[in-house]
Amino acid sequence: MIALLGDPLVQRMLLVGVLVGAVAPIVGTYLVHRRMALMGDGVGHVALAGVAAGWLAGSAAGLAQRDALALPGAVIFAIAGAIFIERMRSQGGAADVAMAILFYGGIATGVLLIGIAGGSNANLLGYLFGSISTVRWLDVWVTVGLAVLILVVGLGLRRALFAVTHDQDFARSTGLPVSVLNMIVAVLAAITITAAMRVVGVLLVSALMILPVAIAQQLTHSFNRTMVIAMVIGTVLTVTGIWITLYHNLQPGALIVVLGVIAYAVSAVGAMLLRRRKANR
Amino acid sequence: MPEPTTPATQPVLHATGVRVVLGDQEILHGVDIDAHPGEVVALMGGNGSGKSTLVRALVGAIPLSGGSVKVFGGDRDRAAHRRIGYVPQRVTAAAGVAATALEVVVSGLLAGGQLFAPRRATERATAALAEMGVGWLAHRNVATLSGGQQQRVLIARALVRDPKLIFLDEPMAGVDVPTQDALAHTLEEHKKAGAAIVIVLHELGALASVVDRAVVLEGGYVTHVGEPPTALGMHALPGHEHVHAHEGPQPPERAFLELDLEEGA
Numbered sequence: 001m002i003a004l005l006g007d008p009l010v011q012r013m014l015l016v017g018v019l020v021g022a023v024a025p026i027v028g029t030y031l032v033h034r035r036m037a038l039m040g041d042g043v044g045h046v047a048l049a050g051v052a053a054g055w056l057a058g059s060a061a062g063l064a065q066r067d068a069l070a071l072p073g074a075v076i077f078a079i080a081g082a083i084f085i086e087r088m089r090s091q092g093g094a095a096d097v098a099m100a101i102l103f104y105g106g107i108a109t110g111v112l113l114i115g116i117a118g119g120s121n122a123n124l125l126g127y128l129f130g131s132i133s134t135v136r137w138l139d140v141w142v143t144v145g146l147a148v149l150i151l152v153v154g155l156g157l158r159r160a161l162f163a164v165t166h167d168q169d170f171a172r173s174t175g176l177p178v179s180v181l182n183m184i185v186a187v188l189a190a191i192t193i194t195a196a197m198r199v200v201g202v203l204l205v206s207a208l209m210i211l212p213v214a215i216a217q218q219l220t221h222s223f224n225r226t227m228v229i230a231m232v233i234g235t236v237l238t239v240t241g242i243w244i245t246l247y248h249n250l251q252p253g254a255l256i257v258v259l260g261v262i263a264y265a266v267s268a269v270g271a272m273l274l275r276r277r278k279a280n281r
Numbered sequence: 282m283p284e285p286t287t288p289a290t291q292p293v294l295h296a297t298g299v300r301v302v303l304g305d306q307e308i309l310h311g312v313d314i315d316a317h318p319g320e321v322v323a324l325m326g327g328n329g330s331g332k333s334t335l336v337r338a339l340v341g342a343i344p345l346s347g348g349s350v351k352v353f354g355g356d357r358d359r360a361a362h363r364r365i366g367y368v369p370q371r372v373t374a375a376a377g378v379a380a381t382a383l384e385v386v387v388s389g390l391l392a393g394g395q396l397f398a399p400r401r402a403t404e405r406a407t408a409a410l411a412e413m414g415v416g417w418l419a420h421r422n423v424a425t426l427s428g429g430q431q432q433r434v435l436i437a438r439a440l441v442r443d444p445k446l447i448f449l450d451e452p453m454a455g456v457d458v459p460t461q462d463a464l465a466h467t468l469e470e471h472k473k474a475g476a477a478i479v480i481v482l483h484e485l486g487a488l489a490s491v492v493d494r495a496v497v498l499e500g501g502y503v504t505h506v507g508e509p510p511t512a513l514g515m516h517a518l519p520g521h522e523h524v525h526a527h528e529g530p531q532p533p534e535r536a537f538l539e540l541d542l543e544e545g546a
Contacts, residue, residue, distance in 0.1 A: 175362025221422035
């Protein structure tokens with residue numbers, strides 16, 4: 001077990017896992033609070049189109065590493081998609097239909113473009129479901145940068161972001177820059193998704209943001225504590241999942257999400273029994 | 282009931298010709314409203330008359346389509362927002378993540394565009410909750426509190442900065458009698474301290490002794506300014522002996538009615 005920790009690949013995997021597991025629930029808490037838990041899925045789907053566009057640009061430019069532009073492409077597309085969804089939401093329009101169209105459009109465009117750029121089904125699966133075992137040091141440093149940004153902004157502005165996601169009218173009455181703060185939540189969501197994409201893939205990326213929050217909600221009724229506990233749970237889930245796949249030939253992204261679902265079920269049943277016992281007393 | 286008076290002081294709130302269009306519907310058709318230091322103005326009218334929309338427009342929660350809102354003698358800039366308190370209508374739908382009463386009240390301290398909580402935020406929020414008699418609920422989930430308790434938390438959030446212009450949107454709706462009395466007492470205190478208060482009410486109830494003046498809305502028009510109507514009947518209509526004539530846009534039906542009367546005379 002200790003010997004494995006000396007392996008640079010294992011180091012990279014665990015480092016990315018810890019970072020992503022810890023920061024994904026920060027934005028997840030704001031999204032759940034605003035009842036936008038599915039926004040991450042929409043943005044994730046759009047990010048795939050960005051990956052493919054980056055890939056296409058890379059191969060058109062004749063780059064040695066054809067997917068070198070995949071991550072920048074994902075960041076740009078995810079931010080654009082998140083801003084679009086936020087605008088639809090704030091204007092109170094048919095946000096659900098718009099989001100549905102983004103879902104299909106993003107995935108379909110992504111699959112088509114990766115094919116056109118000469119990508120294989122294995123490449124595609126890597127982006128859809130994660131490919132943490134292929135992370136390079138460059139990926140690690142990019143993830144460190146994104147994670148620090150999310151930590152600083154997401155935690156630093158937590159009072160203001162709470163105020164805006166909790167009661168928008170009241171926040172406006174106090175003179176908070178509500179539209180700017182809403183955009184910050186959207187852009188943070190997009191950045192989180194591109195950072196987490198490597199670990200669980202675009203199809204499951206939202207789970208890393210939402211599941212830890214859903215579990216933490218069973219344990220506390222404070223907003224701040226929900227966020228902190230969710231960060232701990234997110235870290236434990238990703239590290240546990242990655243650790244298990246070192247010994248068993250399992251898909252890490254899917255395993256992390258299944259572990260999260262099991263943990264949620266256990267915490268929900270436990271909280272229900274606790275409530276019942278309290279009521280009977 | 283105190284006599285309706287027009288204080289000699291500069292109004293803290295001076296809104297003229299406020300128009301609000303939501304979607305493709307014009308909700309307010311040019312509303313004037315003033316509030317002076319130490320004055321409590323009851324904003325009354327039936328359901329759908331535009332009371333909540335007016336309050337939301339006055340605090341800056343929704344944009345104006347026309348007219349102007351001056352507060353403290355100037356525009357609603359950051360410094361002005363710092364001195365405005367707002368108690369929105371209590372919504373029953375809980376937010377996605379639980380939040381404690383203390384967290385909700387602390388959010389009231391971010392004012393005037395300030396993104397971070399000031400020093401001693403927790404202490405001040407705890408004191409504001411205690412003042413509303415709900416200090417013991419500070420660490421409870423707001424969504425699980427009773428209607429009256431939730432209302433007190435929302436009032437604590439609005440008053441935590443000691444604002445000088447306070448808007449309350451139907452704070453008495455679905456609230457128990459002790460909470461109504463506590464609210465009347467709190468408003469009395471802020472009135473004495475010189476705050477201007479605009480309060481949306483269906484009936485005066487426990488606040489009858491605190492209210493100085495009423496502005497009655499009907500279909501997005503002001504139909505009455507003056508002594509608070511005891512019930513929303515004939516008493517509230519213009520033409521009644523102690524009702525001050527209100528200049529400004531009138532509902533079209535009423536203009537029509539007056540025309541008919543003139544023709545008949």
